[in-house]
Amino acid sequence: MNNQINLDNLTPGSKAVITGIKGASPFKKRLLEMGLVKGETMEKVKLAPLSDPAEYIVTGYHVTLRREEAKDVMVETMTNDEIRMTNQ
Amino acid sequence: MTNNQILKPRIFVKTSFNEPKKITIALAGNPNAGKTTIFNNLTGANQHVGNYGGVTVETKEGSLRFGEYLIQVVDLPGTYSLTAYSIEEIVARDFIIHEQPDVIVDIVDGSNLERNLYLTMQIRELGAPLVVALNMADEMKKKGISVDLDKMSQDLGAAVIPTVGTRKKGMKRLLDAIIEVVTGQRQKPDAPAIRYGEDIDAELDKIAQPITDFSEKLRREDAPLKQHLCLSTSPQWVALKLLENDKEVLRVLADGEARMLVQQQVEISRKHLTAIFGEEPEIVIAEQRYGYVRGICREVVSRTAEARMDLSARIDRVLTNRLLGLPIFAILMYLTFYLVFSVGEIPMGWIESGIGFVLQKIELLWPAGRAEFLQSLICEGVIAGVGNVIVFLPNIMLLFMAITLLEDTGYMARAAFIMDRLMKWVGLHGKSFIPMLTGFGCTVPAIMGTRVLDNRRDRLTTMMVLPLMSCGARFPIYALIIPAFFAERYRATAMYAIYLIGIALAIVVARLLRSTLFKGEASPFVMELPPYRIPTGRAILIHTWQRSRMYLRKAGTIILALSIVMWFLTSYPTMPPEKQQEYAAAELAEAQVGYSFAGRIGHAMEPALEPLGFDWKIGTALVGAFAAKEVFVAQLGIVYAIEDTDALDEGLTDADKSSALSSEEKSELATLRGHLQASYSPLVGFCIMLFCLIATPCMATVAVTRREAGGWRWALLQFGGLTAVAYVITLLVYQVGTVLQIGI
Numbered sequence: 001m002n003n004q005i006n007l008d009n010l011t012p013g014s015k016a017v018i019t020g021i022k023g024a025s026p027f028k029k030r031l032l033e034m035g036l037v038k039g040e041t042m043e044k045v046k047l048a049p050l051s052d053p054a055e056y057i058v059t060g061y062h063v064t065l066r067r068e069e070a071k072d073v074m075v076e077t078m079t080n081d082e083i084r085m086t087n088q
Numbered sequence: 089m090t091n092n093q094i095l096k097p098r099i100f101v102k103t104s105f106n107e108p109k110k111i112t113i114a115l116a117g118n119p120n121a122g123k124t125t126i127f128n129n130l131t132g133a134n135q136h137v138g139n140y141g142g143v144t145v146e147t148k149e150g151s152l153r154f155g156e157y158l159i160q161v162v163d164l165p166g167t168y169s170l171t172a173y174s175i176e177e178i179v180a181r182d183f184i185i186h187e188q189p190d191v192i193v194d195i196v197d198g199s200n201l202e203r204n205l206y207l208t209m210q211i212r213e214l215g216a217p218l219v220v221a222l223n224m225a226d227e228m229k230k231k232g233i234s235v236d237l238d239k240m241s242q243d244l245g246a247a248v249i250p251t252v253g254t255r256k257k258g259m260k261r262l263l264d265a266i267i268e269v270v271t272g273q274r275q276k277p278d279a280p281a282i283r284y285g286e287d288i289d290a291e292l293d294k295i296a297q298p299i300t301d302f303s304e305k306l307r308r309e310d311a312p313l314k315q316h317l318c319l320s321t322s323p324q325w326v327a328l329k330l331l332e333n334d335k336e337v338l339r340v341l342a343d344g345e346a347r348m349l350v351q352q353q354v355e356i357s358r359k360h361l362t363a364i365f366g367e368e369p370e371i372v373i374a375e376q377r378y379g380y381v382r383g384i385c386r387e388v389v390s391r392t393a394e395a396r397m398d399l400s401a402r403i404d405r406v407l408t409n410r411l412l413g414l415p416i417f418a419i420l421m422y423l424t425f426y427l428v429f430s431v432g433e434i435p436m437g438w439i440e441s442g443i444g445f446v447l448q449k450i451e452l453l454w455p456a457g458r459a460e461f462l463q464s465l466i467c468e469g470v471i472a473g474v475g476n477v478i479v480f481l482p483n484i485m486l487l488f489m490a491i492t493l494l495e496d497t498g499y500m501a502r503a504a505f506i507m508d509r510l511m512k513w514v515g516l517h518g519k520s521f522i523p524m525l526t527g528f529g530c531t532v533p534a535i536m537g538t539r540v541l542d543n544r545r546d547r548l549t550t551m552m553v554l555p556l557m558s559c560g561a562r563f564p565i566y567a568l569i570i571p572a573f574f575a576e577r578y579r580a581t582a583m584y585a586i587y588l589i590g591i592a593l594a595i596v597v598a599r600l601l602r603s604t605l606f607k608g609e610a611s612p613f614v615m616e617l618p619p620y621r622i623p624t625g626r627a628i629l630i631h632t633w634q635r636s637r638m639y640l641r642k643a644g645t646i647i648l649a650l651s652i653v654m655w656f657l658t659s660y661p662t663m664p665p666e667k668q669q670e671y672a673a674a675e676l677a678e679a680q681v682g683y684s685f686a687g688r689i690g691h692a693m694e695p696a697l698e699p700l701g702f703d704w705k706i707g708t709a710l711v712g713a714f715a716a717k718e719v720f721v722a723q724l725g726i727v728y729a730i731e732d733t734d735a736l737d738e739g740l741t742d743a744d745k746s747s748a749l750s751s752e753e754k755s756e757l758a759t760l761r762g763h764l765q766a767s768y769s770p771l772v773g774f775c776i777m778l779f780c781l782i783a784t785p786c787m788a789t790v791a792v793t794r795r796e797a798g799g800w801r802w803a804l805l806q807f808g809g810l811t812a813v814a815y816v817i818t819l820l821v822y823q824v825g826t827v828l829q830i831g832i
Binding site for chain 1: 168169171173199200202203206333368370371374375378379382400401404408409410411413414505506508509510512518612613614615616617618
């Protein structure tokens with residue numbers, strides 16, 4: 001039922017759980033340090049006026065990622081039930 | 089705190105009564121955690137910006153008296169981590185390691201605990217004495233977050249003090265906790281901060297072993313603590329960093345047999361762990377650290393209310409809206425420049441009349457015929473020269489105030505978010521936008537502003553093209569030339585055109601550099617969008633002042649020295665009297681300038697400048713422009729032998745807004761324009777502007793580029809490159825214009 005997608009394909013306004021990050025070590029570590037850790041929930045807020053980058057919420061703060069960077073973040077989309085669970 | 093002093097018997101602690109005990113504390117924390125606010129609270133106006141040990145990142149310092157202590161406070165750059173990812177991180181880490189402050193105060197944004205505690209754990213791992221300020225306690229309340237302070241303090245092994253930086257709450261308790269650590273009332277925990285699990289811990293021990301042996305040997309030899317990383321930190325920390333593949337630590341690790349042993353072991357361990365986890369150890373370690381932090385958060389945080397959509401998110405619905413975002417951004421930029429150029433004119437007028445007044449008084453009071461050269465030096469060299477720079481201070485301060493306002497409210501991050509797509513196309517980073525904007529005021533602080541960029545290639549590229557943002561000092565050149573050669577209705581367009589040419593060139597040059605010299609992958613745009621905040625008036629004043637100081641310092645040092653040099657070059661050698669007779673009275677002044685050093689330099693440059701349509705007079709003025717762009721106009725005035733050059737400047741900087749000018753002053757200005765019109769074609773006028781826009785960044789820019797980029801190489805590349813581009817473009821424009829008979 002659950003869908004594995006890349007973060008850049010997430011529709012704005014929806015949430016997903018991080019399942020892994022691809023890419024070279026320094027970049028990957030940077031994302032980790034900014035809170036993009038396996039198991040965290042990410043919400044895509046919106047795209048910038050010129051369609052790139054995009055704004056996300058992770059561990060309670062807002063962060064920006066370009067499309068090519070979001071491509072390296074694998075997420076699992078959440079069903080409405082699961083979103084309700086995390087909100088509680 | 090006064091109690092303490094009173095209770096101390098004078099006889100026993102005489103020294104401490106008279107001389108306060110000095111301690112140093114360092115403020116660390118994530119960007120946007122409210123570090124600067126707390127720093128301002130603690131030190132007030134008693135602070136200065138200093139550069140830390142040769143590297144180009146600033147650490148701000150201030151001090152305060154607290155009881156019997158004189159506390160030196162160092163504001164470290166805001167970082168998310170203490171790895172070697174950016175210069176800021178290296179600086180923060182090196183300061184903690186090498187300067188060994190008595191206490192590290194970690195400012196933690198309570199409304200965003202997880203990410204903030206990640207840094208806290210790294211400070212703990214360093215083994216530094218720590219006090220945690222749990223900041224933004226008010227926002228936590230609003231968000232319905234409550235924290236078990238005792239539990240948190242236990243988990244972190246450090247005192248946790250709730251603070252509200254913006255309302256100065258908790259400062260006294262914070263200081264008390266700092267003193268407790270200093271006086272040893274609070275024991276430093278010995279246990280390692282985090283256990284990384286059996287596999288990693290086993291490898292850590294293996295790496296740490298030879299380092300421990302080595303450090304014991306060093307201790308026996310009484311080696312200086314600060315020179316050896318394993319002594320100033322701990323073998324365990326060095327081992328951890330090495331396992332994390334930290335290039336900086338590897339670089340400074342002491343030479344000798346230990347290094348070989350250690351390096352071999354690190355390689356084996358990294359391979360081993362990568363095989364086990366299927367990922368590099370640094371990733372696993374970072375994840376573990378986060379896991380540990382999440383564990384703490386689960387234990388100590390309880391949410392008492394449902395989080396609702398916060399105000400910032402609602403503001404962003406408008407400000408970064410897909411349709412409205414760009415227009416609002418454009419309006420804000422327009423307002424910024426409107427503020428700078430129209431409101432700035434008012435105090436500019438005051439400064440001009442002030443300088444004029446001083447000059448007049450000197451002339452009046454100076455004993456006639458006595459030490460005329462000294463009078464000339466003071467009036468034409470010092471006052472006029474430095475006055476030329478000071479006159480732009482209102483403009484520049486207003487621009488910096490606007491930038492501070494945009495930055496302190498949190499809009500600047502949104503601007504970078506909105507502009508990133510465009511900046512990326514240029515080959516730059518969204519964050520490059522901030523120094524670019526500063527560049528319209530003064531290139532010097534703009535180049536220092538490139539420190540916000542993590543990636544060195546981004547940073548160098550931005551520095552190289554920054555002089556193409558037409559700085560405030562170039563404005564008077566345009567203001568002189570445009571009315572002389574352009575009909576009234578074209579003037580505004582000509583002014584826009586010259587600014588736009590600069591921007592367009594910056595784009596071309598940046599793209600070129602990014603695809604050749606600074607080739608490489610774009611750095612990731614992982615940037616925090618901090619919540620909007622209303623900055624305090626005091627913070628805005630302090631930050632505006634800190635930026636403006638650099639400009640003033642330039643006026644006080646480089647420009648002052650160069651004004652005197654330029655004055656000397658244009659005044660000497662004086663023509664011998666027998667030669668003076670060869671000239672008619674009207675031509676004498678001009679001939680004298682031609683005879684001077686500056687005139688000779690101009691003459692020497694003439695063959696090279698001729699293809700651009702320039703003569704030796706412009707050449708002489710260009711020499712002045714290298715000192716500081718604004719000198720160009722004054723220099724041209726001297727060359728054209730207009731007696732009262734000071735009045736001339738005043739007229740020019742006012743861009744002909746006639747109000748402040750007397751009719752005499754206006755005529756001075758008109759005279760220079762008349763001279764220009766008579767001597768040059770409009771095409772040459774345009775070429776002068778073009779050349780001044782592109783060529784030879786001023787001396788201060790060259791100096792600051794050398795310092796910031798870390799080498800003459802880059803400063804000379806910037807200087808030579810831009811001058812070459814200017815020459816080629818001006819040459820093309822002049823030659824093509826001549827052939828096509830445009831503007832002749």
